[in-house]
Amino acid sequence: MTEGSRKKILIVIFTINKIKLMQAKTFLCLSGILVSFYAAGCNNNVSASTETAETVINVDTTKFPPVETRNANADYSPAFKGQTRIAGVKTTTAYKVDKIAEKIGRPWAVIPMPDGKLLITEKKGFMLIHNADGTFAKKITGFPEVDAGGQGGLLDVALDPDFSKNKMIYWSFSEKYGKGNLMAVAKGRLNEDASKVENPVVIFRATPALSSSLHFGSRLIFDKDGNLFVGTGERSVSEGRPQAQLLNSGLGKIFKITKEGKAAPGNPFLKDANAMPEIYAYGIRNAQSLDIHPVTGELWEAEFGPRGGDELNIIKAGKNYGWPVITYGLEYSGQKIGAAIQQKAGMEQPIYYWDPVLSPSGMVFYKGNTIPEWKNNLFICGLNSIHIARLVIVNNKVVGEEKLLEDKKERFRDVAYNNGMLYTVTDDGNLYRISKKL
Numbered sequence: 001m002t003e004g005s006r007k008k009i010l011i012v013i014f015t016i017n018k019i020k021l022m023q024a025k026t027f028l029c030l031s032g033i034l035v036s037f038y039a040a041g042c043n044n045n046v047s048a049s050t051e052t053a054e055t056v057i058n059v060d061t062t063k064f065p066p067v068e069t070r071n072a073n074a075d076y077s078p079a080f081k082g083q084t085r086i087a088g089v090k091t092t093t094a095y096k097v098d099k100i101a102e103k104i105g106r107p108w109a110v111i112p113m114p115d116g117k118l119l120i121t122e123k124k125g126f127m128l129i130h131n132a133d134g135t136f137a138k139k140i141t142g143f144p145e146v147d148a149g150g151q152g153g154l155l156d157v158a159l160d161p162d163f164s165k166n167k168m169i170y171w172s173f174s175e176k177y178g179k180g181n182l183m184a185v186a187k188g189r190l191n192e193d194a195s196k197v198e199n200p201v202v203i204f205r206a207t208p209a210l211s212s213s214l215h216f217g218s219r220l221i222f223d224k225d226g227n228l229f230v231g232t233g234e235r236s237v238s239e240g241r242p243q244a245q246l247l248n249s250g251l252g253k254i255f256k257i258t259k260e261g262k263a264a265p266g267n268p269f270l271k272d273a274n275a276m277p278e279i280y281a282y283g284i285r286n287a288q289s290l291d292i293h294p295v296t297g298e299l300w301e302a303e304f305g306p307r308g309g310d311e312l313n314i315i316k317a318g319k320n321y322g323w324p325v326i327t328y329g330l331e332y333s334g335q336k337i338g339a340a341i342q343q344k345a346g347m348e349q350p351i352y353y354w355d356p357v358l359s360p361s362g363m364v365f366y367k368g369n370t371i372p373e374w375k376n377n378l379f380i381c382g383l384n385s386i387h388i389a390r391l392v393i394v395n396n397k398v399v400g401e402e403k404l405l406e407d408k409k410e411r412f413r414d415v416a417y418n419n420g421m422l423y424t425v426t427d428d429g430n431l432y433r434i435s436k437k438l
């Protein structure tokens with residue numbers, strides 16, 4: 001962001017605070033004009049003008065240095081200013097962090113249910129329901145066997161958009177298959193007392209199977225049309241890595257499938273006879289973070305880089321996200337990867353990257369207004385980095401970064417939003433609630 005555009009933002013904030021006193025109808029009319037004014041003065045392309053003015057209220061991106069102060073692993077330069085090590089921000093609204101459950105094993109995912117309870121997956125192959133206050137409610141069994149070990153197990157879960165009526169749930173897991181294993185997606189119906197999943201059936205497999213306990217991805221998220229986005233990895237073995245670039249392989253991809261596991265209508269490679277029709281985007285290393293932006297409706301993804309080069313991407317149909325051809329990271333040995341290039345025509349740039357790494361696991365947009373400065377901010381769990389990254393985003397660019405919950409010194413595995421609060425689960429088996437201090 002340029003200095004000039006920052007000033008314009010501040011003018012917009014000031015004006016909006018003043019006009020909050022006006023009648024709602026007048027406010028709506030004026031804010032449209034103000035947003036247009038801001039958009040016109042900004043160097044960035046504005047794809048979602050309604051996002052802009054609201055997002056930056058109370059966020060001052062001029063006070064603090066970048067939160068990352070360590071040396072980078074690679075000596076690569078970003079493709080554009082602000083692609084890494086953005087200015088630091090600090091939340092000014094008072095909030096509290098409560099540990100509301102502990103000793104819940106190895107949780108991998110947490111999502112809210114329509115009644116406010118939390119559905120938590122457990123890597124070993126079952127799920128738990130906890131009440132909103134953290135107390136244990138149910139253990140759900142009946143899932144097909146998982147190939148546990150390493151990064152494998154029962155991984156993500158998503159509720160059917162019509163869950164209240166049909167009680168269908170979808171989950172991803174590592175499955176023994178052929179001579180190896182792979183990431184599979186299954187669905188089943190939660191029974192009446194929510195203790196068992198009925199009629200589980202695998203609807204999709206990210207073939208081919210390889211022998212590896214790593215890089216299964218995965219995340220699941222429904223789009224507004226009721227199709228399911230699925231992110232997976234390239235299995236972190238030499239045989240799998242180059243397949244991230246191959247459209248006839250299910251490794252290192254983002255898929256879009258129907259509730260039956262078929263290619264979603266409109267998928268970008270439906271007419272390519274050599275491509276898996278379920279592929280939505282490719283060139284992915286290991287996607288463990290997906291969410292849909294609450295204003296733009298676009299799919300956002302975070303993925304693990306190797307040593308350095310963790311990425312935040314906006315996933316668009318048919319696009320190539322570059323792995324392993326372009327990357328801001330190095331091999332774990334310190335060697336350069338491939339031709340050691342970071343940009344290439346026809347390959348998408350991450351909108352943000354980390355070196356040293358964040359190790360991004362689950363992520364979620366803060367979709368409410370309870371903590372106003374967090375509205376539409378992105379919260380990403382860090383594993384090795386033992387914090388939750390808060391990213392302030394304006395016009396699809398990261399403009400501020402904050403480290404949250406550093407004092408817990410835990411590996412954050414997944415984070416969910418519900419009713420103005422965030423819930424996060426850790427590898428130590430703790431469930432935390434982050435809420436506004438009243």
Ligand SMILES: [Ca+2]
Nearest residue numbers: 311321322323
């Ligand atoms: Ca990439």
